[in-house]
Structures are given as C-alpha cells and as structure tokens.
Amino acid sequence: MDSTIRYPEKKIREMLASGLGAEELGREIDGLDSADLLHAVYMLSPDDQRALLSALTPPRAASLVEELPDAHAADLIEDMSAHDAAGIVEELSSDHRVDVLSELDKTEADAIIAELDDEDADEVRELIDYAPDSAGGLMMTEYASYPMTATVREVVDDLTSETVDYHLLTVHYVYVVVKAKKLKGVIRIRDLVFSDPKQKIGEIVSPALVVSPETPLEALEAFFDEHDIAAVPVVDARQMLLGIVRRRSLLEALAERSEADSLKVAGIIGGDELRSMPVWLRSRRRLAWLSINILLNIIAASVIAAYEDTLTAVIALAVFLPIVSDMSGCSGNQAVAVSMRELTLGAAVPSDVLRVWRKEAVVGIINGMALGLLLGMAAWAWKGNPVLGLVVGGALALNTIVAVSIGGTVPLILRRLKLDPAVASGPLLTTVTDMCGFFLLLSLASQVLPALI
Amino acid sequence: MDSTIRYPEKKIREMLASGLGAEELGREIDGLDSADLLHAVYMLSPDDQRALLSALTPPRAASLVEELPDAHAADLIEDMSAHDAAGIVEELSSDHRVDVLSELDKTEADAIIAELDDEDADEVRELIDYAPDSAGGLMMTEYASYPMTATVREVVDDLTSETVDYHLLTVHYVYVVVKAKKLKGVIRIRDLVFSDPKQKIGEIVSPALVVSPETPLEALEAFFDEHDIAAVPVVDARQMLLGIVRRRSLLEALAERSEADSLKVAGIIGGDELRSMPVWLRSRRRLAWLSINILLNIIAASVIAAYEDTLTAVIALAVFLPIVSDMSGCSGNQAVAVSMRELTLGAAVPSDVLRVWRKEAVVGIINGMALGLLLGMAAWAWKGNPVLGLVVGGALALNTIVAVSIGGTVPLILRRLKLDPAVASGPLLTTVTDMCGFFLLLSLASQVLPALI
Numbered sequence: 001m002d003s004t005i006r007y008p009e010k011k012i013r014e015m016l017a018s019g020l021g022a023e024e025l026g027r028e029i030d031g032l033d034s035a036d037l038l039h040a041v042y043m044l045s046p047d048d049q050r051a052l053l054s055a056l057t058p059p060r061a062a063s064l065v066e067e068l069p070d071a072h073a074a075d076l077i078e079d080m081s082a083h084d085a086a087g088i089v090e091e092l093s094s095d096h097r098v099d100v101l102s103e104l105d106k107t108e109a110d111a112i113i114a115e116l117d118d119e120d121a122d123e124v125r126e127l128i129d130y131a132p133d134s135a136g137g138l139m140m141t142e143y144a145s146y147p148m149t150a151t152v153r154e155v156v157d158d159l160t161s162e163t164v165d166y167h168l169l170t171v172h173y174v175y176v177v178v179k180a181k182k183l184k185g186v187i188r189i190r191d192l193v194f195s196d197p198k199q200k201i202g203e204i205v206s207p208a209l210v211v212s213p214e215t216p217l218e219a220l221e222a223f224f225d226e227h228d229i230a231a232v233p234v235v236d237a238r239q240m241l242l243g244i245v246r247r248r249s250l251l252e253a254l255a256e257r258s259e260a261d262s263l264k265v266a267g268i269i270g271g272d273e274l275r276s277m278p279v280w281l282r283s284r285r286r287l288a289w290l291s292i293n294i295l296l297n298i299i300a301a302s303v304i305a306a307y308e309d310t311l312t313a314v315i316a317l318a319v320f321l322p323i324v325s326d327m328s329g330c331s332g333n334q335a336v337a338v339s340m341r342e343l344t345l346g347a348a349v350p351s352d353v354l355r356v357w358r359k360e361a362v363v364g365i366i367n368g369m370a371l372g373l374l375l376g377m378a379a380w381a382w383k384g385n386p387v388l389g390l391v392v393g394g395a396l397a398l399n400t401i402v403a404v405s406i407g408g409t410v411p412l413i414l415r416r417l418k419l420d421p422a423v424a425s426g427p428l429l430t431t432v433t434d435m436c437g438f439f440l441l442l443s444l445a446s447q448v449l450p451a452l453i
Numbered sequence: 454m455d456s457t458i459r460y461p462e463k464k465i466r467e468m469l470a471s472g473l474g475a476e477e478l479g480r481e482i483d484g485l486d487s488a489d490l491l492h493a494v495y496m497l498s499p500d501d502q503r504a505l506l507s508a509l510t511p512p513r514a515a516s517l518v519e520e521l522p523d524a525h526a527a528d529l530i531e532d533m534s535a536h537d538a539a540g541i542v543e544e545l546s547s548d549h550r551v552d553v554l555s556e557l558d559k560t561e562a563d564a565i566i567a568e569l570d571d572e573d574a575d576e577v578r579e580l581i582d583y584a585p586d587s588a589g590g591l592m593m594t595e596y597a598s599y600p601m602t603a604t605v606r607e608v609v610d611d612l613t614s615e616t617v618d619y620h621l622l623t624v625h626y627v628y629v630v631v632k633a634k635k636l637k638g639v640i641r642i643r644d645l646v647f648s649d650p651k652q653k654i655g656e657i658v659s660p661a662l663v664v665s666p667e668t669p670l671e672a673l674e675a676f677f678d679e680h681d682i683a684a685v686p687v688v689d690a691r692q693m694l695l696g697i698v699r700r701r702s703l704l705e706a707l708a709e710r711s712e713a714d715s716l717k718v719a720g721i722i723g724g725d726e727l728r729s730m731p732v733w734l735r736s737r738r739r740l741a742w743l744s745i746n747i748l749l750n751i752i753a754a755s756v757i758a759a760y761e762d763t764l765t766a767v768i769a770l771a772v773f774l775p776i777v778s779d780m781s782g783c784s785g786n787q788a789v790a791v792s793m794r795e796l797t798l799g800a801a802v803p804s805d806v807l808r809v810w811r812k813e814a815v816v817g818i819i820n821g822m823a824l825g826l827l828l829g830m831a832a833w834a835w836k837g838n839p840v841l842g843l844v845v846g847g848a849l850a851l852n853t854i855v856a857v858s859i860g861g862t863v864p865l866i867l868r869r870l871k872l873d874p875a876v877a878s879g880p881l882l883t884t885v886t887d888m889c890g891f892f893l894l895l896s897l898a899s900q901v902l903p904a905l906i
Contacts, residue, residue, distance in 0.1 A: 033678075034675055038799045159643075189642065190643070225520075230683070248700060265790075297779050302772075305835075315765045316761070319755075323754050326778065330720055337718075338716075345522065345727075347492060362732050366736040367740050
C-alpha cells in the first residue's frame with residue numbers, strides 16, 4: 001500500500017450525491033485498478049453500491065460486475081428492476097452471465113432472462129443447467145467457427161473485420177464446423193500464418209481434442225495437465241460444438257474451489273461471505289454451523305459430567321481438560337490439512353485409508369510422546385505430584401495418536417462416502433477427539449485416584 | 454475413481470526389481486495420466502522412487518519431476534549424484550529448474566549447477582536470486598525474440614524450423630529487440646498472419662507492456678486483471694529483456710500460495726508436507742508449531758488454576774470450560790477466514806481494522822446471544838439451576854463477541870505488521886479467547902457463588 005492512502009469511495013459518494021452522470025462516474029472508475037475499485041465498492045453502503053451500478057452505462061456496469069465476486073454481484077443485481085438488470089447482464093460474457101444468474105433465486109433469474117433478447121435468453125437457459133464445476137458450467141460460447149469450405153483469406157478477413165466482437169475472445173484457435181455446429185476440427189491461429197490464403201480451411205484442419213459438458217473439474221485439470229493447449233472445445237454426444245473451456249477459466253475455477261474450501265474448513269458454509277452482505281444472512285449462515293458444533297460440544301463434554309466425583313477429588317484435572325481438548329484439535333487439524341492437500345494433488349485417493357493411517361500413526365506416536373512429556377512435566381512441576389504428571393501426559397500422548405489417526409483418515413473416508421471433507425472433517429474430528437481425550441484423562445485419573453489426592 | 458482399481462505402482466516395482474531398462478519403464482509411465490502417475494509415485498518407497506528416477510532417460514525423468522510438488526522433487530534429486538541430477542535438471546524448463554533447485558540446500562544446489570553447461574549455469578545463478586513470488590521468480594527464459602531488421606517471412610520460417618525447441622514455448626507473442634536483449638516491442642503471432650511477408654518486423658512492432666523482476670504476486674495479479682494478454686515481458690532498469698511471465702504461471706502461483714495458506718492456517722508451517730517425506734521431518738515441523746501452542750494453552754489454562762476454589766464449589770463448571778473454549782475458537786475462526794478471504798480479494802486492506810470490527814461486532818452480538826441462550830438453557834435444564842444457566846450463557850455470549858472481534862481484526866493487524874496472518878492468527882486468537890472465556894465464566898460464577906451451590 002502507498003503511504004498516501006487514496007479514498008476513491010469518498011469521491012464516488014460525492015459524485016453520486018451531486019447527481020453527476022454516467023460519463024463522469026465512468027471516468028472516475030476507469031482510473032482505478034481492479035483492487036482499488038473493488039475496495040472502493042466495499043467501502044460504499046449497499047444503497048450507494050446500487051446507485052453506482054444504476055448510474056453507470058450498462059457496458060461499464062458490466063465490467064464492474066465482472067470484478068466483483070459472483071455472490072456480491074448477484075446481491076446488487078437482485079434489487080434492480082429486471083429490465084435494468086438485463087441491460088447489464090446482456091453485456092457480461094456468457095460464462096460470467098451464468099455465474100451471476102445462478103446465484104439468484106430462480107424467479108428473479110427467470111425475470112431477468114425473460115428481458116434478454118431471445119438468442120441470449122435461450123443460450124442462458126441452456127447453460128444454467130450445467131453444474132458450475134463442470135465443463136458445461138465453465139465454458140464460454142464466444143468462439144470463432146467457420147465452415148469447411150471457407151478459405152484462409154476469408155477467415156482472416158472475418159477475424160480482422162470490425163463487425164465481430166472479439167473483445168471477449170482471446171483468439172488462439174479457429175474451429176471448423178459443418179452444418180453450423182458439428183465440430184470437424186481445429187486450426188491454430190498461428191498455423192493460419194503458414195497457409196496459402198486461397199486454401200480451403202477444410203484442407204488444413206486438424207482433429208480436435210474435445211470434452212463433454214459433464215466433464216468434472218478434476219478431469220479437466222488432468223486434461224489440461226496432459227495437453228498444452230489454451231482452450232478445449234466442449235461437444236455433446238452428437239459432436240455438436242457447445243462452447244469452449246479456456247485453461248484460464250479452469251485455473252480460476254480451481255482457485256475459487258480452494259478458496260471456498262478454506263472458508264468451509266473454518267465453518268463458513270452455504271457460500272462465500274463478504275462483509276458487504278446483509279448482517280442477518282451472515283449471522284444465519286455462521287449460526288447454522290455453530291449450532292451443530294455446540295450440540296457436538298455438549299455431547300463431548302457429557303463425558304466430563306460422568307466423572308464429576310473424580311474431578312471433585314482432584315480439581316487440578318479441570319485445568320488440563322481444555323488443554324487436552326485444544327491440543328488434540330491442533331494435532332488432528334494438521335493431519336486433516338495434509339490429507340486435504342494430498343487429495344487435491346491426487347497423491348492420496350480415498351482407498352488409501354490404511355496407508356495414510358500407518359503414516360500418521362508414526363507421527364502421532366512421536367509427537368504424542370513429545371507433547372505428553374511436556375505437559376506431564378508441567379503438571380508434575382505445578383502440583384509436585386509425579387502421578388498427576390503421568391496421568392496428564394499419558395492422556396495427551398494417547399489422544400494425540402487418536403487425533404492424528406482420525407484427522408488423517410476422516411477426509412478420505414468422507415470423500416469415499418461422497419461427503420464434502422472440507423465441511424465435515426473438522427466437527428467430526430473435534431467431537432471424537434474431545435470425547436476420547438476427556439475419557440482418557442478422567443478414567444486414567446480415577447484408576448490411580450488415591451495417588452492423586 | 455474406476456471401480457477396477459489399477460495398481461501401476463506394483464508393475465513399476467516389478468519392473469525395477471527385474472532390472473528392466475529405461476525404455477520399458479518409460480512406456481509404462483507414458484501410459485499413465487498425471488494424477489495416476491503422481492499417485493503411483495507416492496505408493497512407492499522413497500528408495501523405489503529414486504530407483505525409478507535413475508532408471509528413466511533424463512527427458513522422461515524431467516517430465517516426471519515436473520509433475521511432482523517442488524519439495525518432493527527436491528527430496529528425490531538431493532540423493533542422486535550431482536552429475537545425474539544435473540542431467541535431469543538440464544531437461545526442466547527454466548522456471549521449474551529454479552523452483553526445484555531453490556528447495557535444496559545451497560551446497561547441494563551449487564554442486565548441481567556446477568555440472569550444468571556454462572550457459573544454463575549462468576542463467577540459473579541469475580534466476581535463483583529472485584524471490585519465488587516475484588515476476589523474476591515466476592518468469593521463464595524460453596521466448597522468441599528477433600531483431601528489428603528481420604522480415605516477417607524470416608520470423609515465420611524460424612518459428613517453424615525444426616532446430617528451435619518450441620516444446621517449451623506456448624508461442625503467442627514474438628518480442629522485438631535491439632542489440633540482442635534490449636526490448637523494443639511485441640508482435641502478436643496472430644498479427645503476423647495479417648502482415649506482408651517481406652515487411653520488416655520493426656515496422657509492425659507495437660510497444661510492449663512490461664514489468665520489473667521485483668514485481669510481487671499481488672501486482673502481477675492486478676496487471677493480468679487489467680490487461681487481457683497471455684504473457685508479459687520482464688525487463689530490468691535498462692529495458693533489457695530478462696524473460697516472460699505467463700498468465701498461467703501467475704494463476705498457478707496464486708493457487709500454490711492459497712494451498713500453502715490453508716496448510717499454514719492448520720499448523721503445517723515450514724513448507725509443504727507430503728506423507729512421502731521422512732517421518733522425522735514431518736514430526737519436527739509439526740511439533741515446532743504444536744509446542745508453541747501447548748505453551749500458549751498452558752498460559753490460558755492458568756486462568757482456571759486461579760479459580761480452583763470456585764470450581765471445587767461448583768464442579769459442574771468444569772464441564773463448560775472446554776465448551777466455551779471450543780465454541781469461541783469456532784466463532785473466531787469464522788471471522789479469521791472471512792478476513793483472510795477479504796484480504797486476498799482486496800475487499801479489505803490492513804487499515805480497515807475499525808470498519809471490520811464494527812461489522813463483526815454486530816454478528817458477534819447476534820450469534821453470541823443465540824449460542825449463549827442455547828448453552829444457558831442446556832445448563833439450566835441439566836442442573837435445574839437458572840443462575841448456572843445465566844452464568845454459562847452470559848459467559849459464552851460475551852466471549853463470542855470477543856472472539857469474532859479478535860478473529861476479524863487480527864489478520865489485518867498482522868498483515869499491517871508485515872507478519873503472516875495465515876500462521877499467527879489462529880494461535881493468537883485461541884490463546885486470547887480461551888483466557889478471556891475462562892475468566893468470564895469463572896469470575897461471573899464467583900460473583901454469584903451462593904446461588905450456584
């Protein structure tokens with residue numbers, strides 16, 4: 001950050017208040033880079049954000065919308081009239097269009113789609129049915145295709161003509177089709193360089209690698225790993241060209257999924273949260289996860305209630321209960337993170353449960369002994385009772401082994417059960433390790449109670 | 454996964470054991486897609502992994518190394534002779550080469566670099582000094598550059614000639630230079646299509662957007678957001694062309710950083726951990742973070758020790774200590790995750806501490822009351838004592854507000870202090886909220902002790 005902090009949001013606010021038109025606002029916004037623009041928008045109140053979007057010309061509003069996270073863009077568009085919203089949506093590229101519309105309620109999305117021109121509306125209705133993390137959901141419908149009989153010169157002339165909107169295209173390939181949509185193959189733009197302008201493109205076309213619209217993110221990742229191309233055509237079962245997925249879109253989708261996973265691991269589920277969203281929505285989503293957690297916590301703590309007599313006899317144990325609970329959570333979460341990472345990389349697959357468990361158990365034994373020793377010594381030093389040290393240290397050591405075993409294997413098991421490991425691993429881990437930790441500490445203590453009093 | 458699980462690692466192991474040569478192994482490996490290959494490598498013992506790498510021809514070994522995470526690739530190469538390692542390193546693309554070598558100890562890296570041919574060695578020595586997350590660290594030195602006086606035809610002929618290794622290039626641009634390295638501008642390959650073959654490229658060159666080698670990841674991200682180009686040339690202060698950064702490399706670096714952050718948040722610090730790494734290394738790195746945490750935990754729990762009398766009088770409180778500690782951690786971590794996300798997006802900057810705090814406080818009040826009510830009711834129902842419910846519920850409600858306030862603001866404050874919020878936010882958060890939670894619960898209880906007994 002520059003030390004002279006700029007406040008573009010103040011200027012925008014003033015311009016909105018003084019009723020300045022689309023031109024002045026547009027110029028102000030064009031002067032900001034994307035990070036500053038995003039931050040400025042966040043500093044505005046929701047009302048000012050909406051006023052800004054309405055005051056801009058649709059193309060400028062659309063480019064602003066493309067900078068915002070989809071959920072936030074949808075929030076803003078939701079409150080506009082369907083007609084105004086459609087004006088902006090029309091200016092978005094096909095992939096952004098669908099991303100934003102899928103964040104809206106079905107009725108609101110339908111109202112906006114009804115306001116689009118027929119061709120765009122039909123296209124959106126088709127695209128919106130694909131899962132967002134599939135080739136169909138990631139593809140864009142802006143591509144250049146020509147019939148077999150076109151000549152190299154015709155293609156080149158068309159690509160350079162002013163009538164085609166290639167603003168949205170990063171043209172690396174030209175697709176060759178018959179009957180308007182059936183894909184016959186692909187020509188790299190650079191190969192057009194080396195061709196005779198009078199040649200028919202049907203003569204220089206190469207067979208195209210293709211994917212189906214259902215191809216999931218993982219398979220697309222493997223595909224682009226394997227093939228060094230910038231975009232892949234998506235075709236249906238009859239080889240009809242539906243769109244293209246760019247490597248760039250795939251990489252962006254992978255980044256988004258990994259961001260979404262970090263949010264889910266920390267208990268932000270049900271979608272992206274940004275502090276510009278309404279408070280009740282943020283509270284409700286967070287509470288949904290917290291209230292499940294508090295129930296699990298109460299269940300785990302019920303183990304403590306069963307040992308009230310032991311605790312009353314040796315009140316010092318109460319000090320170590322939260323330590324055992326927290327530290328087991330920490331050790332277990334480390335193992336969860338490594339498993340999530342190995343799942344993402346493909347270095348571990350769901351059937352590797354046993355192998356992963358053996359690898360984790362070794363680390364658990366070493367780290368359990370180290371941590372147990374540390375906490376045991378602390379307990380001994382504090383109360384001058386070596387047996388207390390043994391009980392506390394032993395419980396932590398054993399529970400560390402339990403925690404890393406569960407932490408390492410649970411993500412794989414959840415993936416195998418087709419559940420989302422990012423959401424469920426944490427709560428499952430802490431509930432089981434808490435119960436087990438409390439039980440180990442208190443039952444060990446009750447075994448040697450006379451020596452502790 | 455296919456239901457008929459394949460075991461390529463078994464086949465590779467058998468082939469290694471029977472001493473089969475580079476050709477057979479190479480064919481087996483070529484038949485695997487990258488995810489299966491990576492998984493197969495992980496299923497081999499470290500010795501077998503090394504044996505596999507040595508048995509392959511250097512180009513095949515290099516393409517295997519490019520599939521592996523850098524830290525793992527470095528582990529394998531480390532144990533080979535510098536001469537053999539150099540044979541593989543020579544076949545890597547310039548950016549991978551530096552990534553792998555920077556993971557090695559300086560002496561080992563130097564020994565390998567000394568075995569490279571002089572030109573490569575000089576290049577690596579230059580590149581290795583750039584920070585990995587800067588344009589210099591991300592750039593590759595494989596690009597096509599030509600003098601102003603070359604004709605379009607000469608450039609095209611050269612690009613299509615067999616002598617140049619364009620395996621590593623994804624050619625979208627040709628750079629125009631004077632005196633071998635001084636950048637004059639850029640020509641898109643597609644623009645060569647539309648040019649007269651006899652023209653000098655100096656006549657059709659456009660000015661190039663450039664970045665300096667020190668440009669950090671965030672600035673590169675803003676750059677590629679702003680400009681729809683596939684690669685940007687990196688030049689020094691004298692406009693000498695040092696290399697190019699592809700959009701793709703940037704997106705991959707961003708994804709890696711976000712992966713690294715999720716590991717750090719969960720307490721895997723000091724680098725990527727994969728279960729193929731030596732146990733002592735994995736244990737030691739995890740313990741480094743755990744042992745700091747256990748000390749912080751002991752400090753937090755010392756608050757409990759100060760209230761032993763209150764606890765002895767109302768042993769039921771011991772059940773609620775871990776619940777308050779866990780739940781505050783959960784609420785706080787949600788706020789941490791949202792702040793980390795907003796920092797990544799640019800929706801929050803370090804100076805927004807106050808704004809973020811106000812936004813979090815509202816959510817904290819709502820969720821604190823909801824959770825406090827829930828836990829308070831549970832406590833009342835369990836012991837039939839409404840005052841116990843008030844104490845427990847009140848402590849959790851207040852501590853939830855503390856937790857989200859700290860969780861939301863600490864990442865911003867750490868970023869401002871130039872500390873890594875991914876590493877330090879969690880431990881700081883839980884220590885403070887644990888202390889505060891224990892204090893709230895036990896001091897509230899001691900105030901109304903007669904009503905609790």
